Structure formats: C-alpha cells, structure tokens
Amino acid sequence: MLVFAHRGASGYQAENTLAAMQMALDLSVTAIEIDVHNVEGELYVFHDRRLENKSDGFGPIHLATKAELAQLHILGEPIPTLWQVLELINGRCMVNIELKGCFSIAPFMDLYPRIFDELNFTYRQVLVSSFNHHYLATLKSEYGQAYVAPLVDGVPLNLAQAASDLNAYSINLSINFVNQAMIEDAHQRGVKVFVYTVDEADDIRALHHFGVDGIFSNYPDKAQAVVDSLVM
Numbered sequence: 001m002l003v004f005a006h007r008g009a010s011g012y013q014a015e016n017t018l019a020a021m022q023m024a025l026d027l028s029v030t031a032i033e034i035d036v037h038n039v040e041g042e043l044y045v046f047h048d049r050r051l052e053n054k055s056d057g058f059g060p061i062h063l064a065t066k067a068e069l070a071q072l073h074i075l076g077e078p079i080p081t082l083w084q085v086l087e088l089i090n091g092r093c094m095v096n097i098e099l100k101g102c103f104s105i106a107p108f109m110d111l112y113p114r115i116f117d118e119l120n121f122t123y124r125q126v127l128v129s130s131f132n133h134h135y136l137a138t139l140k141s142e143y144g145q146a147y148v149a150p151l152v153d154g155v156p157l158n159l160a161q162a163a164s165d166l167n168a169y170s171i172n173l174s175i176n177f178v179n180q181a182m183i184e185d186a187h188q189r190g191v192k193v194f195v196y197t198v199d200e201a202d203d204i205r206a207l208h209h210f211g212v213d214g215i216f217s218n219y220p221d222k223a224q225a226v227v228d229s230l231v232m
C-alpha cells in the first residue's frame with residue numbers, strides 16, 4: 001500500500017510549503033501530494049480557494065497577483081511555486097500534482113513536459129489528479145503517456161468505467177465513500193484506488209483489508225509504520 005504525504009508532511013510543517021516537502025523527504029516518503037492553483041499564469045502550491053483560510057492574505061487566490069503572493073506566508077513559510085516544489089523533490093519520490101478549480105489548464109500544459117525534460121522525474125513518478133476531470137482528459141489528449149487520477153468525493157455512476165475510459169492510473173477517493181464493490185470494479189479494469197485523508201491506524205487496517213492501493217496521510221511516517229506492520 002503506497003503512502004502519500006498529504007500536502008507534504010503537513011502534520012508536522014505548514015502544509016504545501018517547501019518546509020513540508022523537505023520534512024517529507026527527510027522522512028523518506030515514497031510519494032508526496034500537493035495542490036496547485038493558477039495565478040496570472042504562474043502555478044502555486046496552495047490548497048484553499050481563498051487565501052485567508054490558510055495564509056496571511058485575503059480573497060480568492062485566483063484574483064491575487066504574483067506580486068501579492070510573493071509577500072504571503074503559511075505559518076511563517078512562503079507560498080511556493082509548483083516549479084520550486086518540483087525542483088526540490090526532483091525525482092527523489094513520486095509526486096501527485098492535484099490541479100484545483102478556478103483554473104485554466106494552459107499553464108500546466110506548458111509546464112508538464114518540462115518536468116521530464118529539465119528535472120529527474122520519470123512519467124510514472126508524476127501522477128496528475130483533479131476533481132475537474134476535463135483537465136485530465138485535456139492532458140491525456142496531448143500526452144497519452146501521462147499518469148492521471150480522477151478525484152472523487154462520492155461514488156458517481158459508472159465511476160470505474162469512466163476512469164478506465166480515461167486510461168487513468170488510479171481513482172483517488174474520499175475515505176467517506178470507500179465502497180468494496182467500486183474497489184473491485186476498478187481493479188477488474190486495471191485501475192488502482194488511492195484514498196484520502198487517512199491518519200488513523202484502524203482506518204489504515206480496514207482499507208488494507210479492502211484492497212486499497214494507497215492512502216494520503218498528514219503523518220506519512222506513522223501511516224507507513226502501520227502499513228509496514230500489516231505486510232510483514
């Protein structure tokens with residue numbers, strides 16, 4: 001079972017910052033998940049739609065300027081660009097780039113090939129996910145080799161079929177909607193199932209029993225220890 005450091009090692013450091021990424025790397029995680037917004041054509045790693053929820057800024061992030069974002073902090077840490085985060089990780093573990101809403105996919109389409117041309121990532125190390133499945137279809141239409149994952153916070157009709165039609169690597173599903181039938185349907189179609197956000201040992205054990213392929217955790221070291229105890 002794969003463990004993703006959710007927003008970096010966000011249980012220990014300010015989420016989605018370089019400090020959270022460095023902590024995750026120091027913990028030797030196998031994978032890191034980050035959230036991405038588009039501001040004036042630049043891609044920033046930040047979770048919320050509104051700045052005041054997590055930073056010392058105010059207002060919708062997509063209405064901010066790059067100059068404004070450069071002044072802001074999350075618990076004292078700067079808001080990094082996607083490229084800064086990718087340069088830091090640089091192929092040392094898998095990365096899941098979650099494309100948030102209020103977003104044009106165009107800047108990401110420009111950046112995506114540079115990840116492989118200019119940094120030390122392989123295609124299988126970069127999983128692109130989104131609740132907006134149109135972004136994933138657009139990425140796959142230009143880069144058929146891209147690893148993509150539709151995010152869901154529920155179980156839509158024909159979910160596994162739709163993921164298979166998209167040639168998705170995984171379905172990334174909320175723990176609130178884990179469903180054994182859907183997991184089996186996905187596996188029969190060759191699609192993995194990763195579940196967010198999972199920090200408790202009893203949840204990890206139950207998901208392992210269901211055959212879930214990976215989890216997103218704010219405490220990736222603790223989650224990995226539970227996973228290791230299950231497979232020994």
Ligand code: G3P
Pocket residue numbers: 006033035047098129151172196197216
């Ligand atoms: O990518 C998994 C999970 O991060 C999706 O939800 O709101 O934590 O970005 P959220």
Ligand code: MG
Pocket residue numbers: 033034035098
């Ligand atoms: Mg996320």
